Amino acid sequence: MDDFGLLIRFIEHTLGIRCSSYKEDYIKRRLLSRMRSTNCVTYQDYLNYLKANPAELEKLRNALTINVTEFFRDSDVYELIKKEIFSSLIQQRKRLHIWCAGCSTGEEPYSLAMILSDLIAQNPLISAQIYATDIDQVVLQKAKEGLYPPKTMVKLSESQIRRHFTKLPDGNFQVKPHLKELIRFRPHDLMSGVPIAQRLDLITCRNVTIYFNEQQKGSLARMFHGALGSRGFYIMGKTEYLGRTLENLFEPYNSLQKVFIKKD
Numbered sequence: 001m002d003d004f005g006l007l008i009r010f011i012e013h014t015l016g017i018r019c020s021s022y023k024e025d026y027i028k029r030r031l032l033s034r035m036r037s038t039n040c041v042t043y044q045d046y047l048n049y050l051k052a053n054p055a056e057l058e059k060l061r062n063a064l065t066i067n068v069t070e071f072f073r074d075s076d077v078y079e080l081i082k083k084e085i086f087s088s089l090i091q092q093r094k095r096l097h098i099w100c101a102g103c104s105t106g107e108e109p110y111s112l113a114m115i116l117s118d119l120i121a122q123n124p125l126i127s128a129q130i131y132a133t134d135i136d137q138v139v140l141q142k143a144k145e146g147l148y149p150p151k152t153m154v155k156l157s158e159s160q161i162r163r164h165f166t167k168l169p170d171g172n173f174q175v176k177p178h179l180k181e182l183i184r185f186r187p188h189d190l191m192s193g194v195p196i197a198q199r200l201d202l203i204t205c206r207n208v209t210i211y212f213n214e215q216q217k218g219s220l221a222r223m224f225h226g227a228l229g230s231r232g233f234y235i236m237g238k239t240e241y242l243g244r245t246l247e248n249l250f251e252p253y254n255s256l257q258k259v260f261i262k263k264d
């Protein structure tokens with residue numbers, strides 16, 4: 001095994017991140033950025049550095065799993081979810097099951113929960129469960145806490161903030177319990193199968209597959225197809241693509257917003 005292979009084996013073993021799930025170019029770029037910051041020239045240098053400096057492991061984890069997210073990211077998609085997807089789903093069933101895969105620090109599942117909470121307030125017969133998962137335990141812990149600084153709240157209306165958050169004396173905003181109750185956060189590696197036994201109505205997996213190679217994207221879409229109930233929805237990030245081979249699994253519902261429906 002060459003030095004790159006040895007480094008990858010060490011990372012997979014210690015961080016539990018399956019590097020083979022990612023494009024090799026992506027992994028190399030991230031590694032080189034950490035190597036530059038730690039003055040390591042070769043992969044072997046960096047492996048030795050990691051072994052001697054455990055604190056570097058967390059920095060590497062953050063570099064490999066970029067966690068950028070925001071409330072109502074791509075607001076048009078959320079308009080579609082609110083006006084068309086949820087209303088279509090609740091005509092068929094009163095309890096909705098949603099999987100937000102790769103949820104990062106929680107802004108995505110909390111955005112969905114805000115829409116659902118308003119829907120439930122209008123129609124108390126409706127109930128919902130959002131399963132929010134991420135491979136990165138650090139971001140997941142932040143998501144569970146639901147504590148956000150003012151700069152992350154810019155896309156939220158005054159009314160949304162008032163109804164769903166409590167402003168703390170230090171200026172940060174705390175998610176209210178009624179939103180938290182709609183979400184179950186848990187750690188999960190997307191490469192390890194479906195963590196939910198329930199048939200799902202909607203899966204959002206947005207801005208996650210950009211790091212995956214074609215083969216992994218394929219198995220992910222097959223996995224989502226199996227996890228969705230009949231005519232369930234799958235939403236990916238606006239810059240992501242379904243591989244050709246998957247066109248027989250999903251049909252486009254709104255191609256621009258990257259919303260698909262499971263073909264039965």
Ligand SMILES: C[S@@+](CC[C@H](N)C(=O)[O-])C[C@H]1O[C@@H](n2cnc3c(N)ncnc32)[C@H](O)[C@@H]1O
Nearest residue numbers: 065067068069102104134135136189190206207
């Ligand atoms: C860019 S964020 C996207 C967050 C949110 N979905 C959004 O669109 O705003 C990507 C997230 O995917 C997570 N991720 C990357 N690889 C993963 C994997 N194999 N399994 C689960 N989550 C993964 C990262 O930890 C990160 O939090």
